[in-house]
Structures are given as C-alpha cells and as structure tokens.
Amino acid sequence: MFGIRVPHPWQQETPVTPEEIFLNRRRFLTQLGSAGAGASFSIFGFGGREAAPSVERDLSGIPLNPAFSDPERPLTEEIVAARHNNFYEFGSGKRIWRGAQAVPTDPWTVEITGLVRQPQKLGLEDLFGFPLEERIYRFRCVEAWAMVVPWLGFPMRLLLEQVDPLPEAKFVRFTSFYDRDIMYGPIWPPNLPWPYTEGLRIEEMANPLAFFALGIYGKPLPKQHGAPIRMVLPWKYGFKGGKSIVKIEFLAEQPATFWNTLAPDEYGFEANVDPTVPHPRWSQAQETLIGFGSRSHWQTVPTLPYNGYGEYVAHLYG
Numbered sequence: 569m570f571g572i573r574v575p576h577p578w579q580q581e582t583p584v585t586p587e588e589i590f591l592n593r594r595r596f597l598t599q600l601g602s603a604g605a606g607a608s609f610s611i612f613g614f615g616g617r618e619a620a621p622s623v624e625r626d627l628s629g630i631p632l633n634p635a636f637s638d639p640e641r642p643l644t645e646e647i648v649a650a651r652h653n654n655f656y657e658f659g660s661g662k663r664i665w666r667g668a669q670a671v672p673t674d675p676w677t678v679e680i681t682g683l684v685r686q687p688q689k690l691g692l693e694d695l696f697g698f699p700l701e702e703r704i705y706r707f708r709c710v711e712a713w714a715m716v717v718p719w720l721g722f723p724m725r726l727l728l729e730q731v732d733p734l735p736e737a738k739f740v741r742f743t744s745f746y747d748r749d750i751m752y753g754p755i756w757p758p759n760l761p762w763p764y765t766e767g768l769r770i771e772e773m774a775n776p777l778a779f780f781a782l783g784i785y786g787k788p789l790p791k792q793h794g795a796p797i798r799m800v801l802p803w804k805y806g807f808k809g810g811k812s813i814v815k816i817e818f819l820a821e822q823p824a825t826f827w828n829t830l831a832p833d834e835y836g837f838e839a840n841v842d843p844t845v846p847h848p849r850w851s852q853a854q855e856t857l858i859g860f861g862s863r864s865h866w867q868t869v870p871t872l873p874y875n876g877y878g879e880y881v882a883h884l885y886g
C-alpha cells in the first residue's frame with residue numbers, strides 16, 4: 569500500500585510537477601475512502617502524462633518491430649508505469665521515482681568482461697549506436713502486477729555477437745550501478761547482497777526476445793525505469809531484468825544473484841512466468857494490470873505460461 573510520506577530532503581530537489589500534485593491529492597482522497605475510491609485511475613486531468621528522460625537523445629523515428637507490435641492488451645499509461653517502480657536500492661516501496669533521479673547516468677560505461685574474446689567498455693555513444701528498434705512487450709512482476717510498455721533498444725544477441733563469448737562461457741552476470749551514498753534504501757534486512765545482480769544462461773541471452781532497453785515511450789529511459797540501460801526479459805518475472813547495468817560478465821558457472829541469494833525458495837534463478845507454480849506466499853495464476861480499472865480495484869487478468877511468449881522460449885526449457 570502507498571503511505572502518505574513526509575518528504576525527505578532529497579525529494580525537494582526535483583521540482584514537483586502538476587501531475588504529481590494531482591496524484592498525491594488523488595491518493596489522499598482515495599485513502600480517506602471518499603471521492604477518489606471509485607474513480608478511474610487513468611483520468612489525470614492535467615495532461616501531464618510524461619516522465620523525465622535521463623539522457624538527451626532524440627529517439628523519434630525508431631522503427632516498431634512488427635513481431636512485437638500487438639501485445640493483445642492495451643498499453644499501460646506512461647505516467648502510471650513511471651510512478652509504480654521497483655528499484656530497491658531506493659527503498660522497498662513503489663514510489664521511488666524521485667530518489668532514482670540521483671543516478672548519474674551521463675557519462676556511463678558498461679564493462680564487458682570474463683570469458684569473451686572481445687572484452688570491451690561501452691559508453692553511451694556505443695550503446696545508442698546499436699541499431700535500435702521499438703518493441704511492445706507485456707511485463708509481469710513476481711508480485712503479480714503487470715503492464716504493457718513500448719521499449720526502445722536492441723536485442724541482447726547483438727551484443728553477444730560483438731563480444732564473441734568463448735565456448736566455456738555458459739552463464740552471464742549483469743550488475744547494476746550501486747552507490748551507497750545515494751542509494752539509502754532498505755535498512756532492513758541488513759547486509760543485503762548489493763549491488764543488485766542478475767543472471768542468465770547464455771542461451772537465454774541469445775534468445776531473440778532478450779532485450780536491452782535504452783528508452784521507453786519514444787524517449788530515453790527515465791531513471792526510475794533503469795536508465796541508461798536495463799534488461800528486459802518478457803517471459804521471466806520482472807526481477808530478472810536488472811536496471812542501470814554497469815557490468816556484464818561471461819562465466820563458466822551459474823552466478824549468485826540478488827533475490828536468489830536472499831530468498832532462493834521464493835525467487836528462483838530461472839524465474840520464468842508460470843501461473844501453475846504459486847509463489848510461497850501468493851498465487852501466480854492472475855495478474856493486476858496497473859492503472860486499469862479503479863484505483864482500489866485494478867483489473868485482474870489470467871497469467872499465461874511464459875507470460876504468453878512460449879513460442880519463442882519454451883524450447884529452452886524442454
């Protein structure tokens with residue numbers, strides 16, 4: 569649940585936008601259990617439906633990949649996606665977007681190391697130099713909320729080709745940016761295994777669905793979505809998609825990852841979306857479409873195996 573929070577000093581740094589005032593007011597009303605409760609969350613009224621992009625890049629005119637143009641569900645509203653985030657470095661609530669503005673995204677370097685013939689360091693120019701495309705993907709968090717968003721980026725397999733992994737490379741570890749000075753988030757439990765890391769089998773990274781996003785809704789990623797580069801793996805639970813990636817390592821053995829280290833029974837390494845396997849604490853049979861329906865009762869739909877992407881990936885797990 570959202571709480572009414574006293575702003576921290578860092579929250580003063582970003583000017584408050586009209587839609588934010590509106591959202592806070594609306595939330596306040598909802599919490600009073602009065603006018604807001606039954607109304608549609610999708611009506612914002614102020615026209616401010618955009619989120620600030622992180623880096624200056626013109627991403628207009630990037631082609632939409634026709635294979636991923638029809639998710640058979642309506643798009644999530646941009647501002648809804650940009651105000652409902654998981655980025656535990658900034659806290660365990662969903663409203664971390666202001667805190668995330670502290671990530672220093674420009675300049676940026678992604679270091680690619682380990683079992684590859686061509687280790688390299690990629691800056692923003694290199695990343696934005698990949699042939700970019702737009703893909704509309706469904707997205708399913710392990711917490712049973714879901715969205716549909718248009719990402720801009722490039723397939724991970726293009727990077728694989730460029731770095732030329734050695735035959736011994738079987739796994740890949742992705743490390744997120746971490747700086748304790750700006751990332752104050754959860755103090756409990758202590759000794760969380762920062763930085764946030766995630767991992768894939770190399771065949772999973774080579775799958776055509778596996779994607780690096782640099783943008784969303786036609787613009788560079790807002791920082792809360794994991795600027796300047798984040799992983800997007802639409803057949804897996806959302807936590808597999810690390811944000812603000814700074815390091816990619818090719819390994820012989822399966823790496824330890826953040827959530828899998830913390831709670832292996834709840835967050836497997838593979839973590840494919842599967843409605844038949846409940847999380848130990850809740851069902852995975854259904855999912856809630858953020859922003860649709862009323863604020864108090866977001867619309868719920870059935871969850872599909874592999875989040876509906878079985879035709880692309882089921883063979884990896886046969």
Ligand SMILES: Nc1nc2c(c(=O)[nH]1)N[C@H]1C(S)=C(S)[C@@H](COP(=O)(O)O)O[C@H]1N2
Pocket residue numbers: 649652653654655656657708709710744764792793794805806807808809810811812
């Ligand atoms: N570095 C980092 N990456 C992360 C997370 C995180 O806490 N830290 N949360 C994950 C989870 S649980 C989800 S559901 C998605 C949320 O992405 P979004 O906020 O862009 O919707 O980011 C994933 N990537």
Ligand SMILES: [Mo]
Pocket residue numbers: 654709710711805806807
């Ligand atoms: Mo998640």
